[in-house]
Each structure stands twice: as C-alpha cells, then as structure tokens.
Amino acid sequence: MPHDEAPAARGHQDWLGEADALIPRLPTRHRVAGADVDGSGSAFPVVSPRDGRVVALVADGGEKEVDLAVAAARRAFDSGPWPRMSPVERGRVLLRIADLVEEHRAELALTVTLENGKPITESHGVELRALAGTFRWYGQLADKLTDESPHTGPGALALVTREPSGVVGAVVPWNFPLTLAAWKVAPALAAGCTVVLKPSELTPLSALSLGRIADEAGLPPGVLNVVAGGGPTAGRALGTHPDVDVIAFTGSTAVGRHFLRYAADSNLKRVWLELGGKSPNIVLPDAPDLATAAATAAWGIFFNQGEMCTAPSRLLVHASVADEVTDAVVARAGTLRVGDPLDPATEMGALAGAARVATVQEHVRRGADAGARLRAGGSPRHVVPGGAYFDPTVLDRVTPGMALAREEIFGPVLSVLTFETLDEAVALANDTEYGLAAGLWTSDLSAAHTVARRLRAGTVWVNCYEEGDLTVPFGGYKQSGHGRDKSAHALEKYTELKTTWIQL
Known part of the structure; x- marks a missing residue:
C-alpha cells in the first residue's frame, strides 16, 4: 500500500x-x-x-x-x-x-x-x-x-x-x-x-x-x-x-x-x-491471510476516492469465506476518515466535483434497485461546505449482469460477487469489456501461476494490490487500451525502428 x-x-x-x-x-x-x-x-x-x-x-x-x-x-x-x-x-x-x-x-x-x-x-x-x-x-x-x-x-x-x-x-x-x-x-x-x-x-x-x-x-x-x-x-x-x-x-x-x-x-x-477498467480482486479460501486480503480490498477501492482506473471495484470472494471478508471490508468502510483534504489526518478526500458525486450516487441507486444489498455508505458526505464528498460504499449480492459489475463507476464503490469454483472465478473476472488489472489471493503456487495466465489483464497482483515500480510496464488488454506506460517498454511508443543495410 x-x-x-x-x-x-x-x-x-x-x-x-x-x-x-x-x-x-x-x-x-x-x-x-x-x-x-x-x-x-x-x-x-x-x-x-x-x-x-x-x-x-x-x-x-x-x-x-x-x-x-x-x-x-x-x-x-x-x-x-x-x-x-x-x-x-x-x-x-x-x-x-x-x-x-x-x-x-x-x-x-x-x-x-x-x-x-x-x-x-x-x-x-x-x-x-x-x-x-x-x-x-x-x-x-x-x-x-x-x-x-x-x-x-x-x-x-x-x-x-x-x-x-x-x-x-x-x-x-x-x-x-x-x-x-x-x-x-x-x-x-x-x-x-x-x-x-x-x-x-x-x-x-x-x-x-x-x-x-x-x-x-x-x-x-x-x-x-x-x-x-x-x-x-x-x-x-x-x-x-x-x-x-x-x-x-x-x-x-x-x-x-x-x-x-x-x-x-x-x-x-x-x-x-x-x-478504463473494472478490475476484479479474487479471494480464494486459501488466501495467506483473509484479514490482510480484506484490508487491502478496502484500501484499493477507497484509495484516491476510488478514482482510479485500476481500482479493484469487483471483489470476487469464494462463497465459503464471503461473509468474513465482506464484513471486514464493511467494518473498514465505517471507520475510514473522510475529511478535508488539507487535513493530514484525512484518509479519503473529495471526489472530482459535484457532477462526479451525482454520478456515483446514481450508480449506487441503480444497483440497489436491481437487487444489490447496500452494506455501507451510499450517500454524499457533508465535510467542508460546498465540497464534493461521498461515503465509502460497499454493496454485496451483486450479480454479473448488473451495471454495478459491468460499468466503471470511478468512485469509492465496491461490488461484492461470490463464486464456488476456480473456473467460475476466472470466468467472472474475465466477463468484462475491460482488461487493465486484477488481483488474486491464494497460498497455492500452482493456482497463482495458472490463474494469472488465464486472466485477461495487463497486470495481475498476487497477494497484494497496486504494487510495483518503474521497472515493470503498465497497460491493458481489450477496451482498456494498448501500449504500455512505465519501464523501458514505454520508449517503444515514442521511437521508430530504422533498418540500415550496408553491402560490404
């Protein structure tokens, strides 16, 4: 983090x-x-x-x-x-x-x-x-x-x-x-x-x-x-x-x-x-530490007010541990300090403006109307008069066809979906027009490698999220774009290859 x-x-x-x-x-x-x-x-x-x-x-x-x-x-x-x-x-x-x-x-x-x-x-x-x-x-x-x-x-x-x-x-x-x-x-x-x-x-x-x-x-x-x-x-x-x-x-x-x-x-x-992105964050029951997985899931969606293309906005949790993980994320949402961005104690600041707050609220309303259950947040937060703030929000009982699971919200809104098998988890993760990033939590080395290869995403984080440095490329698959930022590979975007052939 x-x-x-x-x-x-x-x-x-x-x-x-x-x-x-x-x-x-x-x-x-x-x-x-x-x-x-x-x-x-x-x-x-x-x-x-x-x-x-x-x-x-x-x-x-x-x-x-x-x-x-x-x-x-x-x-x-x-x-x-x-x-x-x-x-x-x-x-x-x-x-x-x-x-x-x-x-x-x-x-x-x-x-x-x-x-x-x-x-x-x-x-x-x-x-x-x-x-x-x-x-x-x-x-x-x-x-x-x-x-x-x-x-x-x-x-x-x-x-x-x-x-x-x-x-x-x-x-x-x-x-x-x-x-x-x-x-x-x-x-x-x-x-x-x-x-x-x-x-x-x-x-x-x-x-x-x-x-x-x-x-x-x-x-x-x-x-x-x-x-x-x-x-x-x-x-x-x-x-x-x-x-x-x-x-x-x-x-x-x-x-x-x-x-x-x-x-x-x-x-x-x-x-x-x-x-854009609609990144999945997959939690398997053999995750090394479910508490860490939940804390990171909360941090990932609420960091920068959720205004991140890589935000892990879809939490895919195995049904056997879904309640434990979701409850922990909801608890963290309730304690997160939303405040004045100029206060060093603030953990989540303002969204980009009043229009962004209205858009996020409309996404939450539509999700609840479609059958998702609101577990935390869901409303604007009044912090500084005239400011644009929104509660950290969690919804579970989300199904793959809901807009909550398909559209990029670009705000502090987490959608929780459950699965029973590894194949189902991979299918849910890839069931999106985007392919920017994904997370996976497991202690099984074989599962980590095989699932990472099956995920159609430009970056896959295993037992972490949003980690990395400038040595590794960043970019997406599908409608998340093409080309890579960061690393030496970024220079490929700004250079032309020239061949010079000299007959001796």
Missing part, C-alpha cells in the same frame, strides 16, 4: 494557510516555447472540489493555442538541439527536473490537492514521489539503451536503430494529473521527442507548474509545451493536428475512440491508449 506522510511539521492549519498564500500565485496561462502565453478566448474556472470555490481562472486553449504549441514543438524537433543531444545530456536535464520537483514538492502537492481533492498526504507522498521518481528513472535510463546489429553474414552489415518519433501530444486526466503526465512526458523526452501536454480542464494548474519547472531545468524552448483547455476544443485540435506524430492518451474508453477517429481523419498518427 504505497503511502508516505507529508512533513510532520505541517498540520491542518499550516496547510490551510499555505493554500491561501498559494492561490494568488497559481499559474493561469499556457506555457509555449519557454514563455507564458495568454489564451485567445475567455478564461475558464478551476473549481476546487474541496469546498467548491474557484481557485483560478485559466486561459482557455483551442485551435489557435494548439497550433502555436505544435509549431513550437515542431521547430524544436526539426531544428532544435534536443533530439541531437547525446542521451547523457538529455538524461541530465531530466534529472534536474526531478531535483526541482523535489524542491517545489510541497507547493506542487498543495496545487494537486486544491484542484483534485485528494488528501494532501497522498498528493505529497504518492503523486509527487511518482513525479520526481519517474523523471529520475528515465533520466538515468536515457544513456543505457542500445541499438541492434543482427548477424547478416560476411557480405553485409545491418543496423537497427531507434529514432525519436517527433512531436508527441500527451493528453492526461484529472485523477493523477502529475503522475500520468510524467509517465508520458518523461519517456518521450528521454527518447528525444518534443511534447505538447494537454491536462484535464479540471486539473490544469499542476501541469502548468510542471511546464515552468521543466523550462527552469534547462529544456530548450519548445521541447515541452502545456496547453490548457477542454477535450472538444484543445483535445480535438491536438488529435487532428497534421504535425503531431504520436498521441499518448489516458482517460475514458469513450474519449479514446475519439482519438482513434481523429488519427484516421488526419495524418494516421500513432495513438496509444490507456483507458
């Missing part, structure tokens, strides 16, 4: 005071070619889900701003120094970005919490740790990649080289605005590409801050540009732009389809998608 604490010296009142001091200084303009750029249209409000107040008015980007940013990225790629630097030099810049992120860690964490609603301890200890760690990892990797020279016989020399793809459009969501930006931007930069980053219109402030930090670290102008704006405007403009060579997108499956269409209607740019 990845979780670091924010500095002990800061308490609730400290963070409240720092928030009031930070808000007037939040960045509100696009970052293009190393400079702040005004929008050509009206500004849009960034509403903090913590209390519903507008914390910033941000320049709204559309075709004009995207054209400007893409042109800057194209110049930087075609004639600038970045793709022509040695990998060692590029790596040093990425390491400087990581160092500056650490220097500005508290301010960046506070920005994320204000725009996103997650607890400050998680912004500081999880989100910012991932941001700095990702840039550091790819900075260290940059000069350790090798090309190939296949054996062709004495009459020829063949070289297979990886070359940067060009201009990358990175479009990232609001639930982990900096982590997911780093997973795309860092490997793209390490490969020698230039980037236009479009954050969610709900969380543009942290990405705009990252753009300024990257320029301060020594990125040449135009290598990383950040354009704020909506999906139908800035997102579409980026997806259809003929000078963008690659799109890397994380978000909903529905929007992922749009980007595939944009590519088809423009220059057939490569599109890499990390999309």
Whole structure:
C-alpha cells in the first residue's frame, strides 16, 4: 500500500494557510516555447472540489493555442538541439527536473490537492514521489539503451536503430494529473521527442507548474509545451493536428475512440491508449491471510476516492469465506476518515466535483434497485461546505449482469460477487469489456501461476494490490487500451525502428 506522510511539521492549519498564500500565485496561462502565453478566448474556472470555490481562472486553449504549441514543438524537433543531444545530456536535464520537483514538492502537492481533492498526504507522498521518481528513472535510463546489429553474414552489415518519433501530444486526466503526465512526458523526452501536454480542464494548474519547472531545468524552448483547455476544443485540435506524430492518451474508453477517429481523419498518427477498467480482486479460501486480503480490498477501492482506473471495484470472494471478508471490508468502510483534504489526518478526500458525486450516487441507486444489498455508505458526505464528498460504499449480492459489475463507476464503490469454483472465478473476472488489472489471493503456487495466465489483464497482483515500480510496464488488454506506460517498454511508443543495410 504505497503511502508516505507529508512533513510532520505541517498540520491542518499550516496547510490551510499555505493554500491561501498559494492561490494568488497559481499559474493561469499556457506555457509555449519557454514563455507564458495568454489564451485567445475567455478564461475558464478551476473549481476546487474541496469546498467548491474557484481557485483560478485559466486561459482557455483551442485551435489557435494548439497550433502555436505544435509549431513550437515542431521547430524544436526539426531544428532544435534536443533530439541531437547525446542521451547523457538529455538524461541530465531530466534529472534536474526531478531535483526541482523535489524542491517545489510541497507547493506542487498543495496545487494537486486544491484542484483534485485528494488528501494532501497522498498528493505529497504518492503523486509527487511518482513525479520526481519517474523523471529520475528515465533520466538515468536515457544513456543505457542500445541499438541492434543482427548477424547478416560476411557480405553485409545491418543496423537497427531507434529514432525519436517527433512531436508527441500527451493528453492526461484529472485523477493523477502529475503522475500520468510524467509517465508520458518523461519517456518521450528521454527518447528525444518534443511534447505538447494537454491536462484535464479540471486539473490544469499542476501541469502548468510542471511546464515552468521543466523550462527552469534547462529544456530548450519548445521541447515541452502545456496547453490548457477542454477535450472538444484543445483535445480535438491536438488529435487532428497534421504535425503531431504520436498521441499518448489516458482517460475514458469513450474519449479514446475519439482519438482513434481523429488519427484516421488526419495524418494516421500513432495513438496509444490507456483507458478504463473494472478490475476484479479474487479471494480464494486459501488466501495467506483473509484479514490482510480484506484490508487491502478496502484500501484499493477507497484509495484516491476510488478514482482510479485500476481500482479493484469487483471483489470476487469464494462463497465459503464471503461473509468474513465482506464484513471486514464493511467494518473498514465505517471507520475510514473522510475529511478535508488539507487535513493530514484525512484518509479519503473529495471526489472530482459535484457532477462526479451525482454520478456515483446514481450508480449506487441503480444497483440497489436491481437487487444489490447496500452494506455501507451510499450517500454524499457533508465535510467542508460546498465540497464534493461521498461515503465509502460497499454493496454485496451483486450479480454479473448488473451495471454495478459491468460499468466503471470511478468512485469509492465496491461490488461484492461470490463464486464456488476456480473456473467460475476466472470466468467472472474475465466477463468484462475491460482488461487493465486484477488481483488474486491464494497460498497455492500452482493456482497463482495458472490463474494469472488465464486472466485477461495487463497486470495481475498476487497477494497484494497496486504494487510495483518503474521497472515493470503498465497497460491493458481489450477496451482498456494498448501500449504500455512505465519501464523501458514505454520508449517503444515514442521511437521508430530504422533498418540500415550496408553491402560490404
């Protein structure tokens, strides 16, 4: 369970005071070619889900701003120094970005919490740790990649080289605005590409801050540009732009389809998608410790308010231990501290906004109407006036055909299903259009291996959940997308293979 604490010296009142001091200084303009750029249209409000107040008015980007940013990225790629630097030099810049992120860690964490609603301890200890760690990892990797020279016989020399793809459009969501930006931007930069980053219109402030930090670290102008704006405007403009060579997108499956269409209607740019999930978490009766399995199931669905594509939202429990495991999860839901995200004691903060609360509540209502039993939660929680909070929620007696078991809710809602046989568990787990992740709890080594191979998911955690590091790839099967973030495999998205054949 990845979780670091924010500095002990800061308490609730400290963070409240720092928030009031930070808000007037939040960045509100696009970052293009190393400079702040005004929008050509009206500004849009960034509403903090913590209390519903507008914390910033941000320049709204559309075709004009995207054209400007893409042109800057194209110049930087075609004639600038970045793709022509040695990998060692590029790596040093990425390491400087990581160092500056650490220097500005508290301010960046506070920005994320204000725009996103997650607890400050998680912004500081999880989100910012991932941001700095990702840039550091790819900075260290940059000069350790090798090309190939296949054996062709004495009459020829063949070289297979990886070359940067060009201009990358990175479009990232609001639930982990900096982590997911780093997973795309860092490997793209390490490969020698230039980037236009479009954050969610709900969380543009942290990405705009990252753009300024990257320029301060020594990125040449135009290598990383950040354009704020909506999906139908800035997102579409980026997806259809003929000078963008690659799109890397994380978000909903529905929007992922749009980007595939944009590519088809423009220059057939490569599109890499990390999309939704409805991840199963299977508990067999021989789990090493049922209490740990239940505690992890609760942590997994309530962490980040359940706003995670990998959230283990379907708990599949063997009938013989279903009551024991479900009761333990319900008990934990009842003790979880839902509170002000700026309070370091808070365990679950605000959802992304009032609309998200309404959507989650509607899912719960429909599930109960369909016959599921509400065991915990199910209602909005009134924590900070004007804020968007929801109770940790558990429903059992869920059947495979219910929307609760099939649709991605993206909130703190757990659906409990039971099974009798291992084959039934695998069939239930795979009975979804998604295939992002899965969990399995068992002491049987053979079952761990065989079930993991049968699960159609990009990541399978055994006797744990959400564990891993940057050495392993992340991505999904089926309608959870394709391509991989993290690890050296991420560079495959941002490079082209070139064969050079030399006749001797």
